[in-house]
Amino acid sequence: MFTLLTQLGLKYDTYKAYFHSFTEIHTSLWDRYVDTNQTTLDLFEKFNVDKVFKCNLLTNEQNAYLTQHIQSILIYKRTVNAYKCYKCKQVNTNNNSTCTCGTALDPRQNPSYTSIIYK
Numbered sequence: 001m002f003t004l005l006t007q008l009g010l011k012y013d014t015y016k017a018y019f020h021s022f023t024e025i026h027t028s029l030w031d032r033y034v035d036t037n038q039t040t041l042d043l044f045e046k047f048n049v050d051k052v053f054k055c056n057l058l059t060n061e062q063n064a065y066l067t068q069h070i071q072s073i074l075i076y077k078r079t080v081n082a083y084k085c086y087k088c089k090q091v092n093t094n095n096n097s098t099c100t101c102g103t104a105l106d107p108r109q110n111p112s113y114t115s116i117i118y119k
Contacts, residue, residue, distance in 0.1 A: 044073045044115055071118045078112040081105045 053066035085099040097106035
C-alpha cells in the first residue's frame with residue numbers, strides 16, 4: 001500500500017491507519033489475516049467492474065480521490081504450480097503440486113495473486 005500511496009502522491013504516514021488492512025493482496029485469501037469484511041482482492045475486483053473505489057475503512061473524500069486517480073487495476077492470478085515453495089524455499093524443478101515439505105504448490109490449493117495499479 002505504501003507504493004500505491006507514493007504513486008498517488010500521498011504521504012504514507014498520513015494514511016497508513018486507513019490502509020493497514022491493504023498491506024498485501026495475499027492476505028485476502030486467508031481468514032486468519034482478514035480483520036474486515038472487505039478484502040483487498042474484493043476491492044480491486046469491484047473497482048474493475050464499477051470503476052469506483054469504495055472502501056468502508058476510508059472517508060468519502062479518500063474513496064473519491066482514489067477513484068479519480070486510479071485508471072485501472074490488473075489482477076494476475078497464478079494458474080500453474082508454484083516455481084518455488086514459499087515455506088522451505090525449495091525450487092519446484094519437477095512441477096509438483098505439493099512440495100517435499102508438504103506445502104501445496106497447486107494454484108487451486110494455494111492461490112497467488114499479484115496486482116498492478118495504473119494511475
